[in-house]
Amino acid sequence: MQVDAPSFEQQRLGAVHRYDILDTSPDAVFDHITAVAAQLMRVPIVIVSIVDRDRIWFKSRQGLHIEQMGREAGFCASCILQDGPWVVNDARTDPRALVNTLVTGEVGAQFYLGIPLRTTDGFNIGTLCVLDFAPRRVSEHEVSALTRLAALVMHEFELRLTARQALSGYQHELLRRERREDHIRMLLRELVHRSKNLLAVVLAIAKQTASRRDTMTIDDYVIRLAARIHGLALTHDLIVDEEGRGVTVDDLAARQLAPFIGEAMRIQCEGPRLLLTPVAAQNLGLALHELAANAVKYGSLSTPPGRIHLTWHHSPPRLHITWREREGSPAKAPAHKGFGYVVLARLVPEALDGEAELEFSPQGFSWRLAIPAKHIL
Numbered sequence: 001m002q003v004d005a006p007s008f009e010q011q012r013l014g015a016v017h018r019y020d021i022l023d024t025s026p027d028a029v030f031d032h033i034t035a036v037a038a039q040l041m042r043v044p045i046v047i048v049s050i051v052d053r054d055r056i057w058f059k060s061r062q063g064l065h066i067e068q069m070g071r072e073a074g075f076c077a078s079c080i081l082q083d084g085p086w087v088v089n090d091a092r093t094d095p096r097a098l099v100n101t102l103v104t105g106e107v108g109a110q111f112y113l114g115i116p117l118r119t120t121d122g123f124n125i126g127t128l129c130v131l132d133f134a135p136r137r138v139s140e141h142e143v144s145a146l147t148r149l150a151a152l153v154m155h156e157f158e159l160r161l162t163a164r165q166a167l168s169g170y171q172h173e174l175l176r177r178e179r180r181e182d183h184i185r186m187l188l189r190e191l192v193h194r195s196k197n198l199l200a201v202v203l204a205i206a207k208q209t210a211s212r213r214d215t216m217t218i219d220d221y222v223i224r225l226a227a228r229i230h231g232l233a234l235t236h237d238l239i240v241d242e243e244g245r246g247v248t249v250d251d252l253a254a255r256q257l258a259p260f261i262g263e264a265m266r267i268q269c270e271g272p273r274l275l276l277t278p279v280a281a282q283n284l285g286l287a288l289h290e291l292a293a294n295a296v297k298y299g300s301l302s303t304p305p306g307r308i309h310l311t312w313h314h315s316p317p318r319l320h321i322t323w324r325e326r327e328g329s330p331a332k333a334p335a336h337k338g339f340g341y342v343v344l345a346r347l348v349p350e351a352l353d354g355e356a357e358l359e360f361s362p363q364g365f366s367w368r369l370a371i372p373a374k375h376i377l
Contacts, residue, residue, distance in 0.1 A: 012080075014054055015123040019157050020164065022057055029156055030060035030306060031177040034126070037149050038062045041142055048117075048153055049076045050126040058124075064107070075102060075131075076209075079114035080124035085143050088112040090135035110135045113143070115150035119159065123234070128153050156192075182226070202248065218326055228339075231256060235285030239278045246377040247281040249274050249312050249321075254283050260292040267301075271312035274319065280352055280375035282319070290321050291367060299365050300328030306362040318370045320352075325364035333360045358375045 006014070016022070034046040034375030045063040049056050056074040058067055071077045078096065079086040091097035102109045114129035125365045128150040206225055234255050238247050253269050261267055276284065292301070300306030306328030312321045325331065334341055341358075343366055349356040 002026075012123040012125065015119050015121065016050060016052060016125045019125065019161050021157065024059070027060065030153065033149055034062045035230070037130060037146060039148075040046045040145055041113075041130045042047060043111075043132045045099055045107075045131040047076075047129050047131075048126065049074070049129065051080050051124075058331065069101075075109075075112045076114060076129060079127045079129065080116050082116060082124075084116070085147065086112075086114045086116075086144075089137060089140060092135065093197045096182060106159040107131075108133055112137055113146060114237055115143075115147050117150060117157070118156050125157075129320075129351055135171065147374075227293065228286075230259075231285065231289030232282070234289075235282050238285075240352075241279060246275040246277060249276060252281055252285055253288060256288040259294050260296050261345075266306065267308040267310065269310045272314065274314060275313065275377040277375050277377055280371070283348045283351045284369075286343055287367075287369070288323075290343045294365075295325055295328075295342050298324035298329065299331065303328050312372060316376055317373050318375055319373055321369045321371075323365075323367040325366065328364055330362040331365035346370065 022130075027056040030048050034048060037046045038044070043063075046061070047058050047064065048060040049058055051071060051074075054071050055068050056071055056076050058064070061067075075086070075088065075097070088094050088097050089111060091100065091112070095105050096192075097112070111132035111134065112129060114127040116124040117126045117128060118124050127145060130146065167342055196352040235247070236371050238251060238255050249271055250269055250273065258266075293302040295306070295308060296353065307326050309324045309326065310322070311324075312319065314320075337345075345356055345358055346356075347371065349371075352371040352375055354369055356370075357366075357368045359366040359368075
């Protein structure tokens, strides 16, 4: 749809409202200017007017009791159409003024001289004008003096606009800084929370890894602990890379499984591109590390023909993840439930408010996890 460009009058009215002058309180600065103009020009009436859409509003006035008048009745509405001063020397004989209510009404003006108040971008928003009850001639000196006073009026308008814009910009900058500081505080709180959570996870990994200390040497313990912490770090690197926006299941799987497979074709990943929350990514990363480590040591990745099929799908209200090993060694339930088993059967499901099922069969090991969809972004 084509939108018509604003008319010149619409643009002019936009300039009027830009200065935010209309209906403001009397102001000593402008009253001083109109008083000086009255003495200089020796006239009874001086006005600083703003020409609005359908009215002429007086910012300052000398010798006139009304605050505004209809636009169709005012000399100022004609004055703003000029590029320079607009003069009516004798309203009684000037065709432009014969039906003007300022002339025919109680004011009874017979002389008018108006100087347009012109903005820096070329719009006449009002006038500085003088009126008299008798016809008169005006000299070039008088026109020049009133033009200078009009320039002072406009300069004051511009100065106040600049000050208001500067104040608005300052307030905007303060608000922006407050929001930035609030954001930094929020990030620091999140950092502290995640650091505490991460340290708690590392401590749990260390304790659970040591749960079989009777069958491990110190070297075995260090190797296993380092591998698990490295797996946790891989997930957190991915979370940081994504700036906390979440981690996709396929990216998480690729990052966790890469250290365990020499040939990519031995493991197949299949599922939609779903974005996990950082908490879900951290816990699922732990599970994938344990699944892959066990597969290398005991399961399908311990023999050449072994294959793994990792799938996931969103079936509201849950996300379902399945790890299935085939063509490897038959799976047997462990006699001792070590850290890997605890992670898969209890720690990860409980952390994500979900349920897990472990199956040991002659065809291979399977692990199924179902968690609430709230862990998907």
